Amino acid sequence: MTQPSWVYTDKVKDHFMNPRNILMDEDSYQEDGKGVTGNIKCGDEMIVVIQVDKDKGIITDCKWKTFGCASAIASTSVLSEMVKGMKLEDAYRISAKDINKELGGLPEHKIHCSVLGDKALRMAINDYYLRHGMEDKVQKEEARVVCQCMNVTDQEIEHAVLDGARTFYELQEKTKVGTVCGECKEEVTRLLEAYKQKHFCEV
Amino acid sequence: MAVKRIYMDNNATTPLHPEVKKAMVEGMEIFGNPSSLHTFGRHARQFVEEARQKVASFLGASPKEIMFTGSGSEANNTVLSIITCSSKHCGSNLVKGDTIITTTIEHPCILETTKCLKEKGVNVQYLEVDQHGKISLDRLKDLVTERTSMVSVMMANNEIGTFQDIKTIAEIVHSKGALFHTDAVQAVGKVPVNVENLNVDFLTLSGHKIYGPKGIAALYVKKGVPFCPLIRGGHQEKGRRAGTENTLGIIGLGKAIEMRSQEMETEEKRLLELKTMLKEGIAAKIPDVRFIGHPTDSLAGTLNVSFDGAEGEAIILYLDLEGIAVSTGSACASGSLDPSHVILATGAPVECAHGSIRISLGRENTMEEVEYLLDVLPRVIAKIREMSTVYVRRAS
Numbered sequence: 204m205t206q207p208s209w210v211y212t213d214k215v216k217d218h219f220m221n222p223r224n225i226l227m228d229e230d231s232y233q234e235d236g237k238g239v240t241g242n243i244k245c246g247d248e249m250i251v252v253i254q255v256d257k258d259k260g261i262i263t264d265c266k267w268k269t270f271g272c273a274s275a276i277a278s279t280s281v282l283s284e285m286v287k288g289m290k291l292e293d294a295y296r297i298s299a300k301d302i303n304k305e306l307g308g309l310p311e312h313k314i315h316c317s318v319l320g321d322k323a324l325r326m327a328i329n330d331y332y333l334r335h336g337m338e339d340k341v342q343k344e345e346a347r348v349v350c351q352c353m354n355v356t357d358q359e360i361e362h363a364v365l366d367g368a369r370t371f372y373e374l375q376e377k378t379k380v381g382t383v384c385g386e387c388k389e390e391v392t393r394l395l396e397a398y399k400q401k402h403f404c405e406v
Numbered sequence: 407m408a409v410k411r412i413y414m415d416n417n418a419t420t421p422l423h424p425e426v427k428k429a430m431v432e433g434m435e436i437f438g439n440p441s442s443l444h445t446f447g448r449h450a451r452q453f454v455e456e457a458r459q460k461v462a463s464f465l466g467a468s469p470k471e472i473m474f475t476g477s478g479s480e481a482n483n484t485v486l487s488i489i490t491c492s493s494k495h496c497g498s499n500l501v502k503g504d505t506i507i508t509t510t511i512e513h514p515c516i517l518e519t520t521k522c523l524k525e526k527g528v529n530v531q532y533l534e535v536d537q538h539g540k541i542s543l544d545r546l547k548d549l550v551t552e553r554t555s556m557v558s559v560m561m562a563n564n565e566i567g568t569f570q571d572i573k574t575i576a577e578i579v580h581s582k583g584a585l586f587h588t589d590a591v592q593a594v595g596k597v598p599v600n601v602e603n604l605n606v607d608f609l610t611l612s613g614h615k616i617y618g619p620k621g622i623a624a625l626y627v628k629k630g631v632p633f634c635p636l637i638r639g640g641h642q643e644k645g646r647r648a649g650t651e652n653t654l655g656i657i658g659l660g661k662a663i664e665m666r667s668q669e670m671e672t673e674e675k676r677l678l679e680l681k682t683m684l685k686e687g688i689a690a691k692i693p694d695v696r697f698i699g700h701p702t703d704s705l706a707g708t709l710n711v712s713f714d715g716a717e718g719e720a721i722i723l724y725l726d727l728e729g730i731a732v733s734t735g736s737a738c739a740s741g742s743l744d745p746s747h748v749i750l751a752t753g754a755p756v757e758c759a760h761g762s763i764r765i766s767l768g769r770e771n772t773m774e775e776v777e778y779l780l781d782v783l784p785r786v787i788a789k790i791r792e793m794s795t796v797y798v799r800r801a802s
Contacts, residue, residue, distance in 0.1 A: 210723065219720075219723065225792065225793045226793075247717075272717050272719035272720055273719055273723045276720060
């Protein structure tokens, strides 16, 4: 029998088999910032810790741990390599798309699993700013209510898109957005396109 | 380096039995349309009817009560769809009531269909299961009323292996005059199933779960019960399922059933021994594990286990890299992000539903293979737990 290709790319396989920078010494690790994120409902949880060269504002070390699938493991592993030596503000801008590109592409339905690492990293960077008296640099990712009737936020819409919703109807199924007065339909459709573009356009 | 390949996902599908393969290779010469009156057609018809006879006698049914379908899912869809037919041309307008009762642990082909029926106005009620995956017979007694049209309960669960007491369930259902269907796809060919003894009205079985080919299944329809075809447009299968018969698949299914009738008893004993060895081995070698499903009343070859702090897809992919094929209860790997509805229905925590794996043994598995799995698995779990946020938190 000819060997079928593995379920993900070779790079994902490599990082899955040999994950880099796992946080093995959690208790003794001298972190400068820490981010914890995840939703056990989708079966993922992520911890990212960083060490920072305070003078230069550069990440010198990044370690992580996860309760997550192969995609979560591989994407955080590759992320932890990408950010070493990177300026904090540059690291903050790393998106799931960048990680996906680095990994050579994940299937659409697994993108959802790969966003945890960069989210935890942003939290760790903000945590670093907070711990070191740089509150002014903390960037907030605040949710904004888009659908007033059902109290649905832009973040929920983004999650639903990551979760597989590709049409307004599918968003309604997942979030109940726009199911009452429907006034938000136009904005939701615009957000839908934007999030599709953000997470799923060609890498 | 060639990796040894071990297949332990027999509830997903099974390899063809060599005898089935042989029968099918020979069967490839038979191309006539079984509906044709000429010699070619009659030749094919003969093979189709022989297979029907084998399936019927294996179930204790009459051949007229067996119809072939393209899949277990199709058979299940067919049965449930009878409810909404109000045509006076097919017998199903005789179906009384307006309610379907099923369980929370059925296969998606039942659950998605009942969801759709609900949107069409059918009242659907779901029976919950206990920690071992058993429905409550008392609860069923409460739920079944004169308004119940049909009850559908699977005989053995595909993810956790738990059996239901089909005979008693059928009695309860019939006491109120409702119809009873059982999805027995995972059970037929693994345990003795006699439709007369169980007194079911409909029963679904499938070829590829019992070392037969894919794309062929059978539905038992008890003589005299209302029926309405899902696929119309031909007189095949006595007008119950249009479409030229899948002669080759039917030959394969017939042979698979025949081989099961010869091998089932000894084979299932052997599988139970292997599973016991596997279960005891896991319990001895790996801490913090949880076995899901009924401890005794379950499929001989099915073991569902979760490992605290370890995510299911990661486990199966590490095992795959070691040459071992098992599956995850969580559908995460297959596209859906939702945890297994079956594991959740047993009351297990969500992370458990995300972390469970299903090992399903079959006739080609050996003791050496189980030993190999027991050798590899502790390493894999230890590796995943090392990087797990959840496990460390529990241990500390």
